[in-house]
Amino acid sequence: MRQIRIYNQVFRVEKTVYSMQGVHLPFPVSYRQMAFFVGALFIMILLNKFPPISWIDLFLVKFIAIPVLVAWFFTRKTLDGKAPHRFLLRYLEHFFAAHHFARYRELEHPHRSGYQYAHDIAYRKTTRGES
Known part of the structure; x- marks a missing residue:
């Protein structure tokens, strides 16, 4: 059997955002990274009322740092x-x-428990240990 090489990945370039509304971003961000950031931000907003997330009082940690770390982890690792x-x-x-x-x-029959033998089983009884 022969393997046919496919070069689809070579031509699939990830789209990148360099600026938003005329403001240049400090580093380019892909659409995938933005999606993970927005998803994590939405989850943080939903979980903001429940402990232990509600115990964090730092706005930047809760709504910026954690979504950035989630986006980085899910796109780079x-x-x-x-x-x-x-x-x-x-x-x-x-x-x-x-x-x-x-x-x-x-x-x-995945739920059959134990073993089932179709024929008679011969065995020998030993008397070791008995005096």
Whole structure:
């Protein structure tokens, strides 16, 4: 079997924002990073009323630093060679899936407990330890 090389990733350039409303940003930001920042900011706003987030009194930490760290982590780091959000989704999918597979197909009777023998079983009783 031959492998055919595909160069789609080479031509897929991530779009980047350099300025917003005429104000230049200190560093270029991709749309993906902006999406993670806005998502984390929205979650922080929702969780602002509940402890332990409500115990943090620093506005910049709560609404700037944490979303920036989340955006940086989810766009720059990899877990097991995958993006962190995809790794977490696959982990949860594996955790909640049936764990009885053979050749990537689910087994017919995964809930059968114990072993079942079709024939008579011969065994020998020993008398060790008895005097």
